[in-house]
Structure formats: structure tokens, C-alpha cells
Amino acid sequence: MPLIAQKFGGTSVADAGKIKNVARRVVATKKAGHQVIVVVSAMGKETDRLFNLAHQIDKHPAERELDMLLSTGEQVSISLLAMAIHSLGFEAKSFTGHQVRIVTDSSFNKARIVRVDAERIRQELNQGQIVIVAGFQGMDENLEITTLGRGGSDTTALALAATMQAEVCEIYTDVDGVYTADPAIVPEARKIDCISYDEMLELASLGARVLQLRSVEFAKKYGVTIHVRSSFNDQEGTWVREEDSSMEEVIVRGVAYNRDEAKLTIKQVPDRPGLAATIFSTVAGANIVVDMIIQNVGEDGLADITFTVSQSDSRRAMDILASLGEEQGLGEVECDTGITKLSVVGVGMRSHSGVAAKMFQSLAKEGINIMMISTSEIAISCVIESKYTELGVRTLHTVFDLGGA
Amino acid sequence: MPLIAQKFGGTSVADAGKIKNVARRVVATKKAGHQVIVVVSAMGKETDRLFNLAHQIDKHPAERELDMLLSTGEQVSISLLAMAIHSLGFEAKSFTGHQVRIVTDSSFNKARIVRVDAERIRQELNQGQIVIVAGFQGMDENLEITTLGRGGSDTTALALAATMQAEVCEIYTDVDGVYTADPAIVPEARKIDCISYDEMLELASLGARVLQLRSVEFAKKYGVTIHVRSSFNDQEGTWVREEDSSMEEVIVRGVAYNRDEAKLTIKQVPDRPGLAATIFSTVAGANIVVDMIIQNVGEDGLADITFTVSQSDSRRAMDILASLGEEQGLGEVECDTGITKLSVVGVGMRSHSGVAAKMFQSLAKEGINIMMISTSEIAISCVIESKYTELGVRTLHTVFDLGGA
Numbered sequence: 001m002p003l004i005a006q007k008f009g010g011t012s013v014a015d016a017g018k019i020k021n022v023a024r025r026v027v028a029t030k031k032a033g034h035q036v037i038v039v040v041s042a043m044g045k046e047t048d049r050l051f052n053l054a055h056q057i058d059k060h061p062a063e064r065e066l067d068m069l070l071s072t073g074e075q076v077s078i079s080l081l082a083m084a085i086h087s088l089g090f091e092a093k094s095f096t097g098h099q100v101r102i103v104t105d106s107s108f109n110k111a112r113i114v115r116v117d118a119e120r121i122r123q124e125l126n127q128g129q130i131v132i133v134a135g136f137q138g139m140d141e142n143l144e145i146t147t148l149g150r151g152g153s154d155t156t157a158l159a160l161a162a163t164m165q166a167e168v169c170e171i172y173t174d175v176d177g178v179y180t181a182d183p184a185i186v187p188e189a190r191k192i193d194c195i196s197y198d199e200m201l202e203l204a205s206l207g208a209r210v211l212q213l214r215s216v217e218f219a220k221k222y223g224v225t226i227h228v229r230s231s232f233n234d235q236e237g238t239w240v241r242e243e244d245s246s247m248e249e250v251i252v253r254g255v256a257y258n259r260d261e262a263k264l265t266i267k268q269v270p271d272r273p274g275l276a277a278t279i280f281s282t283v284a285g286a287n288i289v290v291d292m293i294i295q296n297v298g299e300d301g302l303a304d305i306t307f308t309v310s311q312s313d314s315r316r317a318m319d320i321l322a323s324l325g326e327e328q329g330l331g332e333v334e335c336d337t338g339i340t341k342l343s344v345v346g347v348g349m350r351s352h353s354g355v356a357a358k359m360f361q362s363l364a365k366e367g368i369n370i371m372m373i374s375t376s377e378i379a380i381s382c383v384i385e386s387k388y389t390e391l392g393v394r395t396l397h398t399v400f401d402l403g404g405a
Numbered sequence: 406m407p408l409i410a411q412k413f414g415g416t417s418v419a420d421a422g423k424i425k426n427v428a429r430r431v432v433a434t435k436k437a438g439h440q441v442i443v444v445v446s447a448m449g450k451e452t453d454r455l456f457n458l459a460h461q462i463d464k465h466p467a468e469r470e471l472d473m474l475l476s477t478g479e480q481v482s483i484s485l486l487a488m489a490i491h492s493l494g495f496e497a498k499s500f501t502g503h504q505v506r507i508v509t510d511s512s513f514n515k516a517r518i519v520r521v522d523a524e525r526i527r528q529e530l531n532q533g534q535i536v537i538v539a540g541f542q543g544m545d546e547n548l549e550i551t552t553l554g555r556g557g558s559d560t561t562a563l564a565l566a567a568t569m570q571a572e573v574c575e576i577y578t579d580v581d582g583v584y585t586a587d588p589a590i591v592p593e594a595r596k597i598d599c600i601s602y603d604e605m606l607e608l609a610s611l612g613a614r615v616l617q618l619r620s621v622e623f624a625k626k627y628g629v630t631i632h633v634r635s636s637f638n639d640q641e642g643t644w645v646r647e648e649d650s651s652m653e654e655v656i657v658r659g660v661a662y663n664r665d666e667a668k669l670t671i672k673q674v675p676d677r678p679g680l681a682a683t684i685f686s687t688v689a690g691a692n693i694v695v696d697m698i699i700q701n702v703g704e705d706g707l708a709d710i711t712f713t714v715s716q717s718d719s720r721r722a723m724d725i726l727a728s729l730g731e732e733q734g735l736g737e738v739e740c741d742t743g744i745t746k747l748s749v750v751g752v753g754m755r756s757h758s759g760v761a762a763k764m765f766q767s768l769a770k771e772g773i774n775i776m777m778i779s780t781s782e783i784a785i786s787c788v789i790e791s792k793y794t795e796l797g798v799r800t801l802h803t804v805f806d807l808g809g810a
Contacts, residue, residue: 053485065488072481079473093469099550145504
């Protein structure tokens with residue numbers, strides 16, 4: 001009997017009525033002749049409520065205890081969903097992460113799944129049960145409860161789908177699928193029917209928020225087909241799967257943007273061998289991820305080095321560079337948070353040239369200055385001033401012909 | 406280092422402020438040179454909130470799923486208490502029932518503890534940790550989450566105290582201890598300083614509500630000293646422990662009452678061998694516990710059989726007796742829910758005679774009619790009309806001289 005994994009996010013199980021809706025959808029899948037594994041998140045604002053309780057007690061709660069606390073949210077949802085399925089006359093059992101042995105490493109708040117024990121789930125499925133598993137949580141080798149961090153329930157669903165060799169992992173959410181661009185900015189953005197893992201990885205890392213990067217990495221690694229779709233209607237959403245030749249016919253699959261980066265510039269860096277390496281290894285040593293880098297050498301032999309980091313790390317990066325600057329005789333450091341990284345993504349770029357030129361020209365034509373550029377095999381990104389974000393996204397969406405028929 | 410187990414009920418951890426208070430009390434015990442195990446219940450009305458959620462989904466939720474749901478309440482409390490202890494600068498770790506392997510049978514909603522694994526707790530205590538354990542919950546051999554039913558957190562605390570050979574198990578509650586009678590009825594009721602397990606068992610089974618019967622049975626079986634005390638002040642409460650000779654000096658330790666029973670009378674029961682056995686085995690077969698029984702044989706050779714059951718079972722008992730009546734030719738069945746069982750308890754009764762006579766006389770003098778009587782070695786109970794409850798309790802309290810100095 002074919003197996004389907006389904007994951008429902010917090011908005012899909014926000015109250016008793018919505019949980020009953022999810023139950024009907026799960027039962028419909030079961031009735032259609034599938035075995036079903038369901039993964040659910042905590043109800044709506046439950047995680048916020050628990051966070052709040054913790055912060056009333058201690059502003060910096062221990063990570064271990066925070067995981068103990070937050071993991072209760074999913075445990076509530078799974079039991080309620082089981083009850084809702086029972087009341088429709090179907091068999092279902094809920095399981096915590098530890099009960100189905102979702103074993104993780106010991107990094108509280110951001111644990112990674114090491115393995116899942118298929119045995120218990122297999123038994124229950126074979127007895128006709130709908131198996132409901134708490135998302136977002138696991139346990140380490142020492143029976144400690146861990147949580148998987150942002151997007152953790154998606155990761156749980158994909159790990160279970162991979163382990164149990166599900167036909168597809170359906171990710172139910174409050175949008176209809178993955179779009180060619182943010183519909184809030186581009187009204188004529190289209191839902192993408194089918195996208196490759198690599199394209200989805202690029203879109204996720206470049207700012208699209210429907211799926212978390214880690215989940216897509218997981219799906220790619222184990223070859224799990226994802227179907228991202230709405231929990232509020234029955235329409236097909238977006239399929240994320242292995243690349244096939246038809247996918248190359250589309251040059252650009254989608255446009256993404258990210259406003260959460262900051263651009264740092266170190267002025268007048270002496271031309272000394274190994275100095276750039278010292279700068280970036282110092283930054284990396286503080287656990288700050290550097291994204292794009294450019295270097296401009298002036299006529300005086302001194303260079304300006306510019307790079308981007310996430311805005312949340314920019315304050316810390318400035319402090320590190322200030323003290324390093326005194327030590328190494330660097331010039332002053334400037335920080336610009338008013339930037340946006342604008343990207344186009346598509347596997348078709350591999351076999352089509354001229355995409356970059358078309359992108360730069362169309363932005364220039366709108367008077368949008370490009371400050372930095374980076375490229376990968378299937379993506380091109382430009383850093384622009386934030387105020388041009390919407391204009392830039394719409395321009396690229398039009399110029400690459402991504403709109404509706 | 407001496408070990409103390411402490412249990413805090415839901416009212417003691419009802420909000421962030423109260424949890425901080427509990428943390429201060431736990432830390433004070435640690436500072437005084439003890440190892441500490443703490444057991445907590447769910448916050449205030451949390452269990453009610455969860456019940457409510459379940460009932461919005463299904464009026465009769467599956468017991469397994471209800472335990473999955475309800476056990477989250479204690480998991481929230483333990484993590485918050487650990488955070489509160491950390492913020493006072495002390496080390497603490499919270500544990501669910503499954504993490505410290507509180508193994509129970511598989512009776513969801515009313516599981517019994519089979520064993521507790523001391524190893525993990527011992528390790529943590531020896532590393533200087535304050536160990537916080539979720540009350541009310543355990544897991545069965547199949548990793549299923551179970552709950553222990555009413556008073557379950559007390560049972561958890563006593564099981565841990567017994568397993569870890571704690572010096573004492575402190576049960577913190579919202580009253581100062583066990584009283585000679587319900588202070589709401591008898592203003593001059595006194596807190597009892599010291600009481601034997603057997604007396605406490607009788608009081609608990611006869612209507613006193615401070616400790617649950619099962620917890621006291623557990624304490625007696627494993628010889629754990631209980632100290633029932635208030636979480637809102639530092640005064641000594643009531644010690645519950647092995648009987649010693651000094652305890653026999655007091656004839657009556659306390660007065661209890663129970664308004665939750667119903668009296669059933671089967672009229673005109675033929676004098677046929679084995680018929681009474683048939684009646685009571687039928688009732689017992691429906692899982693209805695019979696308390697007191699009397700039989701009056703009339704001149705016609707037909708008997709009236711009267712017995713008491715809990716009010717919640719009385720409707721079901723009536724139905725069973727009605728159908729049995731047709732089959733066996735019994736007379737009609739009457740049910741009286743307007744009764745109270747009034748009891749006096751004390752180990753001193755073993756060596757002092759005349760307690761029963763004094764009880765009956767003093768009730769008669771107040772015009773209170775006695776409908777049924779039962780006795781044990783250390784308790785005497787009378788069934789009276791409910792309207793005389795308060796008068797009866799006060800009369801016995803005075804006549805056995807239980808008031809303050």
C-alpha cells in the first residue's frame with residue numbers, strides 16, 4: 001500500500017475547528033487507499049505562549065529546559081488530532097519524537113536528526129493505524145529532549161518520509177505553493193508547478209520562505225518528492241523533485257529577495273599577503289557567516305574589502321573588525337543595512353547564456369545601481385539599495401517572462 | 406548527604422511568581438545541606454484547560470490520547486521550575502516520567518507504578534543537581550505515556566522517595582497539614598502534629614482530602630515518612646509515619662465525613678442460599694465498590710438488604726439491580742443519596758473501650774438517627790441523614806475532646 005507523509009503547520013491546527021479539518025483531510029487520504037504518516041506543529045500561537053512563560057521566569061532560559069518546555073506544544077497537537085480522527089471513525093495513534101526514536105545530536109534548540117527507527121511506525125501502519133508524529137522534536141542518545149529549530153516540523157516530516165520511503169511528503173501550509181516571486185510584491189506572480197531540488201535550495205537560501213533550506217537539503221539527499229500545498233483547498237501545489245530535462249526549458253524559475261543582510265566595507269586594507277585570510281578567519285571564528293565578498297584595489301595599492309553578513313550579526317562583526325583594525329592597521333569600517341539581495345534562479349541558466357547581461361541591463365534601465373554581484377551555476381544575485389526592492393523584483397519578473405499566461 | 410523529596414501541587418505553581426517562590430524554597434533546602442528531588446503538578450488550571458481542548462474535539466476522547474495530552478501539563482511546570490532555580494544561581498534539571506524510567510502498568514488514566522530506575526536520578530544528584538521530576542506521569546513497557554489518576558503527583562513523589570530512600574517526603578499544599586476535622590465545619594479544629602499510616606489511611610478513605618489513599622498506602626508499604634505542610638509558610642505541618650507507643654495515648658485522632666455515598670435498599674429478598682452472594686457478585690462484576698452492608702430479616706422470612714456505594718455509581722447500580730430483580734424475584738429497590746458517613750479514627754481505640762458507645766450516645770443526644778454502622782480496628786463509622794453532617798462532626802469533635810488547648 002503506497003505511503004504518504006503529510007505535514008501540517010501551526011496555522012493549520014490553530015484551533016479545534018481547524019484540527020477537525022486536518023483530520024478530514026488525513027482521513028480522505030487514508031480512504032483513497034494510502035498508509036498515512038502525519039506530522040504536526042504546535043497550535044497557532046502556542047510556541048509563543050510557552051516562550052512568554054519562560055521569559056517571565058528567566059530572560060535567558062537554559063537551552064535544555066527551553067526544549068523541554070517547547071516540545072510540549074507539538075505533543076498537545078498530536079493528541080488532539082488523534083482524537084479528531086477517532087471521532088471520524090478511523091484509527092490513529094499519536095507519538096512523541098522519543099516514542100518513534102527520532103534520534104538527534106545534542107545541540108538543544110537546533111538539533112540535527114541522526115536517525116529514525118522505522119520499526120515502531122511500520123508496525124502501527126501495518127495494523128491500519130494512521131500514525132501521527134510530533135514535529136520539531138527528538139531525543140539524543142542520553143534520552144534528552146531536543147528541538148530542531150526553525151522549520152523543524154518540515155524536517156521531521158521529510159526524515160520520516162525518507163526513512164519510511166514514502167511516495168511523497170506533502171507540506172501543507174497557508175499558501176498555495178511556491179511562487180515565481182513574492183505575490184505581495186508581484187500580483188501577477190504564478191504558482192510554480194514543478195521545481196528541482198537545486199532550484200528550491202537556491203530560492204530558499206536566497207530569501208523565499210515557504211520551505212526551510214535544511215528540509216530541502218534533506219529531501220534532495222534522500223530523494224524525497226515534496227508537494228507544497230494549501231491546507232485550505234484541494235488544488236495541486238508545487239512539486240519539488242529530481243531535476244529532469246524538461247526543467248531546463250525554463251531559463252529563470254523564480255525571483256527571490258532578501259532584505260536581512262548588511263554590507264560591511266573595510267577601507268584601506270594594506271596589500272599584505274595573508275591579510276584577507278586573517279580578516280575572514282577572524283570573522284568566521286566568531287560564528288558569523290559571510291555571504292558575498294568583493295575587493296577593489298585603488299591606485300595607492302590599498303584595497304577596500306566589502307562583504308555581506310546577516311543583519312543580526314552585523315553589530316558583532318563591526319566590533320570584531322574594529323579591534324582587528326587597530327592590530328593590523330586597517331582603515332575604518334562602514335556598515336550599510338539599507339541593502340537588498342535580489343536573485344534570479346533557474347537550472348536553464350546552465351544551457352542558456354546572457355541571463356546575467358539581461359538582468360543587469362534591465363535593472364540599469366530602471367536606474368537601479370548594482371553594488372555587488374555573485375553567481376552560482378543556477379543563480380545570479382545582485383546587491384541593490386533596499387528602496388528599489390519592489391521595483392527590482394517586478395522588473396526581473398517581467399523581463400524573464402514569469403507572469404501568468 | 407541526606408536526601409529530601411518535595412512535592413508541590415498545582416496551586417503552588419499556578420503562575421510565574423508562585424513558581425519563583427517554589428524555587429526559593431527548594432534552594433533553601435539545598436542550601437541547608439540536602440540533596441533534593443522535586444515533584445511538581447501542572448500549573449493551576451492547566452489540566453482543566455487541556456481537558457477542555459480535548460472535549461471541543463471529542464466528548465469521549467481515547468484514554469491513551471488523553472494521557473498524551475494531559476502529561477504535557479507537568480512537563481511545562483518542571484521546565485519552568487528548573488529555569489527559576491537557575492535564575493537563583495543553582496543547578497537543576499527537569500525530567501519527564503519516561504526519562505527517569507517511572508515504569509507503570511498500561512492502565513491509561515489510572516496507571517500504577519511498577520518500578521522506578523534510580524540510576525539516572527542518583528547520577529544527577531551526585532553531580533550536585535537539584536532533580537525535578539514531572540508528577541502524575543509514567544510510561545509502560547511499550548514506551549506508552551500513562552498518567553496515574555487523581556493524586557498522581559503525590560504518588561510520584563512517594564515512589565521516588567521510596568526508591569531513593571529519602572529521609573522524608575514533603576507534600577506541600579495549600580493547607581497547613583491534616584486537621585482533627587474539616588476546619589470549614591469546626592472552627593476550633595486543630596492541626597495534627599503526628600499521625601500513624603493506619604490512621605491516615607482510615608481518614609483518607611473516610612473522606613479527609615489532604616492526602617490520597619494510594620499515596621498513603623505507598624508510604625506505609627515502603628516506610629516513607631510524609632510531612633504534609635503549607636507551601637505558603639514555614640511552619641511544621643503534619644508528620645505521617647510508623648505508629649509508636651505514644652500514639653495510642655490519643656483515643657480519637659480525628660473526625661471525617663463523606664457525603665459522596667448513596668444508600669441502596671433491596672426490599673423483600675427471599676431467604677434463598679447464595680442469593681446475597683449473587684447480588685453482590687453481580688454488583689462487583691460491574692466494577693462498583695460496595696462499602697457498608699446490613700441485612701434485616703422480617704417476620705415473613707423476607708429480608709431487606711441495605712448497602713452503600715459511591716453516588717457516581719448509584720444510577721448504574723440501580724439499573725443492574727432492577728434487571729437482577731426480575732430474574733431473581735427481588736422486591737423494589739430504593740436509593741437514598743441524602744446520607745453522610747461520619748467517622749472517628751484513632752489507634753488508641755485498640756486499647757480503649759467504650760468509644761462506640763460514646764459516639765452513639767452523643768449523636769442520639771443531638772437527635773441524630775444512626776442508619777448504619779461499621780467498624781474497623783481503629784475506626785467507627787455511622788451513616789446519618791446529610792442534613793445533620795455539620796452538627797454531627799462538631800458533636801464528635803467536642804465529645805472526644807479534639808479542640809485546641
